[in-house]
Amino acid sequence: MRGEEGNLAEENLETKEGTPSSEDERYIHKVSVPPKQKLFQEIKSGVKETFFPDDPLRSFKDQTNRRKFILGIRAVFPILEWGRDYNISKFRGDVIAGLTIASLCIPQDIGYAKLANLPPQYGLYSSFVPPLIYALMGSSRDIAIGPVAVVSLLLGAMLQTEIDSATNAEEYRRLIFTATFFAGITQATLGVLRLGFLIDFLSHAAIVGFMGGAAITIALQQLKGFLGIKDFTKKTDIISVMQSVFSTMQHGWNWQTIVIAATFLCFLLFAKFTGKRNKKLFWVPAIAPLISVVLSTLLVYLTRADKQGVAIVKHIKKGINPPSVKELYFSGQYLLKGLKIGVVAGMVALTEAVAIGRTFAAMKDYQIDGNKEMVAMGVMNVVGSMTSCYVATGSFSRSAVNYMAGCQTAVSNIVMSLVVVLTLAFITPLFKYTPNAILSAIIINAVINLVDLHAAKLIWKIDKFDFVACMGAFLGVIFFSVEMGLLIAVSISFAKILLQVTRPRTALLGKIPRTTVYRNILQYPEATKVPGILIVRVDSAIYFSNSNYIKERILRWLVDEEELTKESYQNKIQFLIVEMSPVTDIDTSGIHALEELNGSLKKREIQLILANPGPVVIHKLHASEFADLIGQDHIFLTVADAVSSCSPKIMNDV
Numbered sequence: 001m002r003g004e005e006g007n008l009a010e011e012n013l014e015t016k017e018g019t020p021s022s023e024d025e026r027y028i029h030k031v032s033v034p035p036k037q038k039l040f041q042e043i044k045s046g047v048k049e050t051f052f053p054d055d056p057l058r059s060f061k062d063q064t065n066r067r068k069f070i071l072g073i074r075a076v077f078p079i080l081e082w083g084r085d086y087n088i089s090k091f092r093g094d095v096i097a098g099l100t101i102a103s104l105c106i107p108q109d110i111g112y113a114k115l116a117n118l119p120p121q122y123g124l125y126s127s128f129v130p131p132l133i134y135a136l137m138g139s140s141r142d143i144a145i146g147p148v149a150v151v152s153l154l155l156g157a158m159l160q161t162e163i164d165s166a167t168n169a170e171e172y173r174r175l176i177f178t179a180t181f182f183a184g185i186t187q188a189t190l191g192v193l194r195l196g197f198l199i200d201f202l203s204h205a206a207i208v209g210f211m212g213g214a215a216i217t218i219a220l221q222q223l224k225g226f227l228g229i230k231d232f233t234k235k236t237d238i239i240s241v242m243q244s245v246f247s248t249m250q251h252g253w254n255w256q257t258i259v260i261a262a263t264f265l266c267f268l269l270f271a272k273f274t275g276k277r278n279k280k281l282f283w284v285p286a287i288a289p290l291i292s293v294v295l296s297t298l299l300v301y302l303t304r305a306d307k308q309g310v311a312i313v314k315h316i317k318k319g320i321n322p323p324s325v326k327e328l329y330f331s332g333q334y335l336l337k338g339l340k341i342g343v344v345a346g347m348v349a350l351t352e353a354v355a356i357g358r359t360f361a362a363m364k365d366y367q368i369d370g371n372k373e374m375v376a377m378g379v380m381n382v383v384g385s386m387t388s389c390y391v392a393t394g395s396f397s398r399s400a401v402n403y404m405a406g407c408q409t410a411v412s413n414i415v416m417s418l419v420v421v422l423t424l425a426f427i428t429p430l431f432k433y434t435p436n437a438i439l440s441a442i443i444i445n446a447v448i449n450l451v452d453l454h455a456a457k458l459i460w461k462i463d464k465f466d467f468v469a470c471m472g473a474f475l476g477v478i479f480f481s482v483e484m485g486l487l488i489a490v491s492i493s494f495a496k497i498l499l500q501v502t503r504p505r506t507a508l509l510g511k512i513p514r515t516t517v518y519r520n521i522l523q524y525p526e527a528t529k530v531p532g533i534l535i536v537r538v539d540s541a542i543y544f545s546n547s548n549y550i551k552e553r554i555l556r557w558l559v560d561e562e563e564l565t566k567e568s569y570q571n572k573i574q575f576l577i578v579e580m581s582p583v584t585d586i587d588t589s590g591i592h593a594l595e596e597l598n599g600s601l602k603k604r605e606i607q608l609i610l611a612n613p614g615p616v617v618i619h620k621l622h623a624s625e626f627a628d629l630i631g632q633d634h635i636f637l638t639v640a641d642a643v644s645s646c647s648p649k650i651m652n653d654v
Helices: 002-017 022-026 039-051 063-076 079-085 088-115 119-127 129-137 150-160 169-192 194-200 203-220 222-228 236-247 255-277 281-303 332-365 372-387 396-404 411-431 436-450 454-464 465-477 484-504 547-568 588-603 616-624 628-631 637-654
Strands: 144-147 391-393 506-511 517-518 532-539 575-579 607-611
Touching: 002 079, 039 129, 079 129, 088 119, 088 150, 088 281, 088 436, 119 411, 119 628, 129 372, 129 411, 144 281, 144 396, 150 169, 150 332, 150 436, 150 484, 169 194, 169 332, 194 332, 194 484, 203 222, 203 236, 203 436, 203 454, 203 465, 203 484, 222 236, 222 255, 222 436, 222 628, 236 575, 255 281, 255 436, 281 396, 281 411, 281 436, 332 372, 332 391, 332 396, 332 484, 372 411, 372 436, 391 396, 396 436, 411 465, 454 465, 484 547, 506 547, 517 637, 532 547, 532 637, 547 575, 547 588, 575 637, 588 607, 588 628, 607 628, 607 637, 616 628, 616 637
Parallel strands: 532 575, 575 607
Antiparallel strands: 144 391, 506 517, 506 532
């Protein structure tokens, strides 16, 4: 008795998993048409899904005006939301993290300012005001705000072609503030209009290549300070830099500078290695740059190495950020230049910040609001441009230290900015004898991690076209310029999208033995073709950009299959089944291509059959009367149903 029950259970299970019972074989499901949606509702639904998928107004429904006002303020300033649960334990973690990243950011800021061709105090200015604004408006708990190497180099390279920072320092400074202003406007606009999806067009592979190329370019630029070269090229490509380095080898290098730079670079690398091997010693690489600055400054002061040709910082202006509102260009020849540079810098900074924010949010299992991030970044850079700051964004190295130091909230940014302002107010004169060589060593140490060989290797394994995008961006930055590398990265990313849209994948399907499942015969060698029937799957929406290609590709499949049937004396192809479950949408060009395909098939006496079209597709097939053209009884729920309906006719003909 138990054995019979077991056999019965197995038969039921087999039926559920795909092998039809005799009753199932007699019943064929038909595809139903969804209710017709009004035009306004269709447009509204599309706009909402594109721009407001998270329904930001959901929490405002059925609320009093006072409650709506409070919720609105909290939406703009998330600190008012999470601040209600803030406690002394979280504050302790934030203070430790803030002090740790401050020790890292101060020497980095001085070096990054030099990358942007600015006096060193402007790097510190940019780590005071922007982090305070972000702490009020940002949604990430872990991101640390300030200048970063890639954006600093990008600004320095693009602005230097417009104004020489050495001969026209004031105009150069005004232009960089103007670019920062428009970078902030760009970022805030993307957030307010909820257009953040635009930054996703820059693929991960392109970002890896761009960052790697920028890291090597930044490191090469530091050879000026590392080797003590006075006359150095202003170009960023590797050929110009290496020519400048080797042409000055005999008389332009300073051995004292090289000793200082090499010694402390080894110390920084050892500190980084120590931190990686033992996660509990994360603070060692964090404070190593500040220790290096202190020791090297003391060394130069005691030995008066500056008199032996060792270049020093000399002077960092004391005091907090002066206002710069009146220095912005709102008219004249530099307005459009500032706008162009600002848009590019703003997009690059935003891409880096969002990527960093998402990474650490995933590690702590919480969500960040991308649009709030963009608004926060935009506002902080607009305010920053009016307080002598240049473009600030999320720094990966500081954010990693912030995370490892146990930060709990954005208060760590506030602690960091307070330490920076104390440095500006009281400590900057002590940096007078800081050698430029140590700043070069700090920057080289900071950008090494941007060269991600593991990611590049993984990209090569997964997608060769992605690797082309990666290497295109990398080589563009190395051999031409930072902006050219960025342009190549964007161009290749768009080219990939266009290629995938215009040349979508199609597949021949066969039946998996002992099931009613039909799969790609290349992926599943055991899948067998059904005699007299050609089954093709289209793995894309059908639009004007690919409709002709899909029609021609299906006809090529048909011609090839007909030749095979003649050679093997099999049944002539009588039915063409198009599996449409991956087809999410179709436009008028797609409908027209199907009509032409149907016409070509009729001339060959082959019936076109559609399987499992989605709700949008089936609605358009009925609206265009194409469903009536091929016949309502030739549209099925599954490929198995379609094959079942064709089999009797094939058997009769045989």
